[in-house]
Amino acid sequence: MTPDQYCQDKAVQSGSSFYYSFMFLPPDKRRAITALYAFCREVDDVVDECSDENVARTTLAWWRTQVAAIYEGTPQHPVCQALVPVVREFSLPQEQLHEIIDGMEMDLTQHTYADFKALQLYCYRVASVVGLLAAEIFGYTDRKTLKYAHDLGIAFQLTNIIRDVGEDARRGRIYLPLDELQQFGVHTGDILDAKESDSFHKLMQFQIERAQHFYRQAFEQLPGVDRKAQRTGLIMAAIYRATLDEVLASGCHVLKERISLTPLRKLWLAYKTWLKS
Numbered sequence: 001m002t003p004d005q006y007c008q009d010k011a012v013q014s015g016s017s018f019y020y021s022f023m024f025l026p027p028d029k030r031r032a033i034t035a036l037y038a039f040c041r042e043v044d045d046v047v048d049e050c051s052d053e054n055v056a057r058t059t060l061a062w063w064r065t066q067v068a069a070i071y072e073g074t075p076q077h078p079v080c081q082a083l084v085p086v087v088r089e090f091s092l093p094q095e096q097l098h099e100i101i102d103g104m105e106m107d108l109t110q111h112t113y114a115d116f117k118a119l120q121l122y123c124y125r126v127a128s129v130v131g132l133l134a135a136e137i138f139g140y141t142d143r144k145t146l147k148y149a150h151d152l153g154i155a156f157q158l159t160n161i162i163r164d165v166g167e168d169a170r171r172g173r174i175y176l177p178l179d180e181l182q183q184f185g186v187h188t189g190d191i192l193d194a195k196e197s198d199s200f201h202k203l204m205q206f207q208i209e210r211a212q213h214f215y216r217q218a219f220e221q222l223p224g225v226d227r228k229a230q231r232t233g234l235i236m237a238a239i240y241r242a243t244l245d246e247v248l249a250s251g252c253h254v255l256k257e258r259i260s261l262t263p264l265r266k267l268w269l270a271y272k273t274w275l276k277s
Contacts, residue, residue: 003082004031007038010079016041017243017261020270021235025138032090032137033232035082040100040130042079047107048171056108060101067097090136099129111173112188116210119177120154127160128153131233138230142223145230151221152233155214159240162207162247166194166255176207194255204252208244215241231277238273239266 001009011019011034018037022030043063050056069075070083071094086092103125113119131153135145161168161175168175169191181188184203191200215237222230239261246259253259261269 001078003078004035006078007031007035007082010038010041017239017266018236020239020263020266021232024235024270024274025232028089029137029139031082032086033134035079035086036092036130036133036137038079039083039097040126042077043101043104044126047104053108057105060105063101064098067094067101070094070097086137092133092136096129096133099125103129107173113175113177115179116177119175122175123154123157124150127157131156134233135230138232140223140226140229142226144221144223145226148218148222148230149233151214151218152237155211155218156236156240158207158211158214159244162204162211163243163254163259165191165204167258169194169255176203180206191255196253196255200255201252204254205248208248208252211244212241227277231274234277235270235273238269242269 011022016037022033022037025033043060046056046059046063050059063077066075066077066080070080070087073084075081075084083092087094103122106122106125110122113122128150131149132146135149140146165174165176172192174181174188174191176191178188180203181191184206185199186197186203189195190197218237227234242265243259243261246261247254250257250259
């Protein structure tokens with residue numbers, strides 16, 4: 001199996017909405033973004049699938065050595081081997097790959113966030129940085145596009161947090177800002193015990209509106225000259241915003257179920273957005 005095939009299989013197996021947006025890219029950019037996505041999945045899986053914190057830390061430290069090896073042209077892991085030509089062709093900064101690992105490492109020690117400012121740092125590392133790297137791969141001529149990529153990354157991660165409240169709680173993590181839980185009269189124990197209430201539903205509606213705000217802000221900052229180059233991100237946004245709509249339509253029942261779109265609907269949204277963009 002080639003490194004590129006390994007990355008392709010990793011993307012397909014994840015079932016992520018991102019995969020559907022990659023399908024419309026030319027081969028060189030599709031290989032590049034798939035390798036970047038596979039890297040993100042690999043380091044994320046270290047934290048989510050490893051029950052021993054020390055082992056997870058050791059594994060993430062090894063991934064840092066692999067990032068360094070990418071830029072030396074000597075990595076061992078197939079994902080990093082696939083990234084060697086990518087970082088060269090698209091001039092991807094090494095420090096940004098390390099920042100993604102920094103974000104994953106936060107999950108080992110930080111299971112709650114005092115306020116949105118604290119949460120935003122996490123969202124920046126695990127999502128906005130990925131958006132900035134993706135913008136380099138997709139291409140742009142106006143640097144304002146990087147502001148779009150930053151805010152779109154925040155919007156994506158907020159959508160993940162909203163969708164996965166129950167799943168994260170079962171891992172002992174609460175990404176909803178604690179001061180906002182207090183504001184809406186929701187206790188952390190209610191979330192960890194999957195107890196829904198009107199207060200919880202209002203809290204989630206507040207979170208959804210914030211995510212929508214970041215989508216709107218991102219779109220406003222995307223220069224028209226770069227819209228076509230960046231339409232892969234617009235496809236992702238269409239799928240993620242449809243997921244938010246489903247969460248809202250369900251009554252925000254995210255504590256006991258994970259709301260998602262069917263593969264066919266994701267493909268239809270991807271195709272429709274590609275034609276419009």
